[in-house]
Amino acid sequence: MRRWMRVLRTPLGLTATLLTVGVLVMAVIAPILWTDDADAIDTSNILAPPSSEHWAGTDNLGRDIFYRTLVATRLSVELALSATVIAVVVGLVLGTASFLLGRRAGRFVNAGINIAVAFPGILLALFFAVIFGVGATGAVLAIGMAGAPAFGRLTQTLVAGIASRDFVAAARVAGVGRFRSLFRHVLPNIAEPLVVNATISAGSALLAFAGLSFLGLGVQQPKYDWGRLLYDGISSIYVNPWAALVPGTAVIVAGLAFNLFGESVAKALGVGVVGGIPELPSVSAHLEDVAPVDASRRPAEDVDDVVLDVRNLRVTFPGPRGPIRPVRGISFAVRRGEAVGVVGESGSGKSLTALAVSRLVDDSGRVEADRLDLLGTDLRAADSKAQRQLLGTSMAMVFQDPMTSFNPTQRMGGQLAESARHHQGLSKKDALSRAVDRLRSVRITEPEKRAHQYPHEFSGGMRQRAMIGMGLMGTPALIVADEPTTALDVTVQQQVLDLLASIREADDVALILISHDVTVVGEVCDRVLVMYAGRIVEDLPAGELSAAQHPYTRALMAAVPDMHTDLDEPLAVIPGRPVDPSDVPQGCAYAARCPLASARCRTEEPALVDGVACWHAGEPIDIEVVDRELEEVEAS
Structure with missing residues (x-):
């Protein structure tokens, strides 16, 4: 309300509001008060000029033009609003097609939208007017x-922005269908800009309708709107120019009122008028052969306590120069109560591996694996209610950005309770009670009060703990934590890690912890997977990180400062840059940055043998060679 009052205090906001209210009031009262005066025929006073009796003169039947203009307000506004409703409804259907149907099916709708918006609106209106016929309904x-x-196109742009947020992905993990996610999570978050643009569109529709009626394609006699009056008045413009000027002025004032009111709404809601959308990429792709995986390191099939079993996982996306493979055949298993850390530089495929396991890879991506089992259930099978039930109750995802992990338009308690109502069949009251209990279990104070607050009322650490609490609404056997301590201060980071550790110990829950910080992973996890260029290059117990065999793992460890780091010396870094997933070199992907690289490394990619994928595993590294490479990198 205060935002609205601030707008009304501005000259633009006050003028727009008064104009719009005036037009709407006139549309209601004018036909009631002046219809008889507007329809009264006076053949003795045909095409009379303006006078005290007829302020704008009369038409070719002696009818009062001023009263007819006032009465025409209702039909003009009704038709404009009806056309706006049609535009909004059809636009929403077109704009949400990609979200509901998937990108592959939705791209045909998107192509049609892109073609249609290339034409001026008036040409499209004339085209459809020919199809639907002459008259008010056709117009x-x-x-x-x-x-x-x-x-x-506007809806498409806004939906794409919200659909990529973590809280929508979390809803998918919880088993919420696309249709329900659209109405519960997506549309409420884009409602404000849509309302603003719909208001402005009403003004444009009013002007377009007047144009069609002026061309004789809109309202037909004996009915009349402003465009029809303008059409009739233009024939006598040299005898009585007011016959055209008065309805023309009404069109301009009403159109200006709606457009200015839309701008005022935008300022009140704090949003802008949005338009435009980038072209969607092609999704045609195929998989090629990947590097072999050492069978000796594959997880055993007959181990009863295996929660997650992954073999030769590959993820491919289409690219302008061919398929891009950010994950190139990785295998690992996670057992009950086990904590597995996944480390590596940005772009190594850590998060994408977690998304592939959770079936959250974008529709344009292709996920394949020789085996991908969660609690013995094959996740490679087609999407089904049973599979969504399993993912929604037995797997918990903790995303790295807690602010985007929750729907900002819904209260925290309701968001946590949604999965319990959907998967466990709890009533609204019972689900909310469980949500309060889960908030309490993750050490959030005053959970009853917090359950009725919005995400922005939580601190960063509280939002992260609430995200963990959301995962605990079911009975998870596996928690996947993707950078759960990002952007949190050191104290809160430790609290989140301690919370994950206590949940794991209390309920024998398996944990996959993705992080850039190899020392944190070494402290929290039992086993560490080191990834580089979409492959696992080393798999070793966390306690043996200091004795790592792969040069990349040793470089990661050396790059972490400790209490013994010489402050007078430059910090250790890994020379060069990570590999671009779209251009992975032949042989070992790390060879260009490795001080131990040989000719064989640049031609043959090593398999993962005894936990290491390296031709020179364990060999000592010449520090002088590393320093020389660093100097060359700095010089370049």
């Missing part, structure tokens, strides 16, 4: 369909 449909592509 409403024509203008509505002509405005739909632009609104669809």
Whole structure:
């Protein structure tokens, strides 16, 4: 309310509001008060100039032009709003097609939208007017369909931005279907800009409708709107110019009122008028052969306590120069109560591996594996209710950005309770009670009060703990924590890690902890997987990190400062840059940065043998060679 009052205090906001209210009030009262005066025929006073009796003169039947203009307000506004509703509804259907149907099916709709918005709106309106026929109904449909592509493109852009947020991904993990996610999570977060643009579109529809009626394609006699009055008045403009000027002025004032009101709404809601959308990439791709995986390191099939069993996992995306493979055949297993850390530089495939396991890879991506089992259930099978039930109750995802992990338009308790209602069949009251209990279990004070607050009312650490609590709404056997301490201070980081450790010990829950900080992983986890360029290059117990065999793992360890780091010397870094997933070199991907690289490393990719994928595993590294490489990198 205070935002609205601030807008009304501005000259633009006050003027727009008064104009819009005036037009709407006139649309209601004018036909009631002046219809008889507007329809009264006076053949003795045909085409009379303006006078005290007829302020704008009369038409070719002696009818009062001023009263007819006032009475025409209702039909003009009704038709404009009807066309706007059609444009909004059809635009919403078109704009949400990619989200509901998937990118592969939705790209055909998107292509149609992109073609349609390339044409001027008036041309589309004329095209549809020919299809739907002459008259008010045909004009409403024509203008509505002509405005739909632009609104669809706007919706498409906004939906794409929200669909990539973590709270939508969390809803998918919880088993919430696309249709329900659209109405519960996506549309509420884009409602404000859509309302703003719909308001402005009403003004544009009013002007377009007047244009069609002026061309003789809109309202037909004996009915009349402003465009029809303008059409009739233009024939006598040299005898009585007011016959055209008065309805023309009404069109301008009403159109200006709606447009200015839309701008005022935008300022009140704090949003802008949005338009435009980038072209979607192609999704055609195929997989090629990947590097062999050492069978001796594959997880055993007959181990009863295996929670997650992954073999030769590959993820491929389409690219402009061919398929891109960020994950190139990795295998690992996680057992009950075990904590496995995944470390590596950005772009090594850590998070994408977690998303692939959770079935959250974008529709354009292709996930394949020789084996991908969660609690004995094959996750490679087609999506089903049973599979969503399993993922929603037995796997918990903790995303790295807690602010985007929750829907900002919904209260925290309701968001936590959603999965319990959906998967466990609890009533709204019972689900909310369990949500309060889960908030309490993750050490959030005053959980009853916090359950009725919004995400922005939580601190960063509280949001992260609440995200963990959301995962505990079911009975998870596996928690996947993707950088759970990102952007948190050291004290809160330790609290989150301690919380994950206590949950793991209390309920024998398996944990996959993804992090850039190899020392944190070494302290929290039992086993560490080191990833580089989409492959696991070393798999070793956390206690043996200081004796790592792979040069990349040793470089990661050396790059972490400790209490014995010489402050007078430059910090250790890994020379060169990580490999681009779209251009992985032949042989060992780390060879270009490795001080032990030989000719064999640049031609043959090593398999993972005895936990290490390296031709020179364990060989000593010449520090002078490393220093020389660093100097060359700095010089370049």
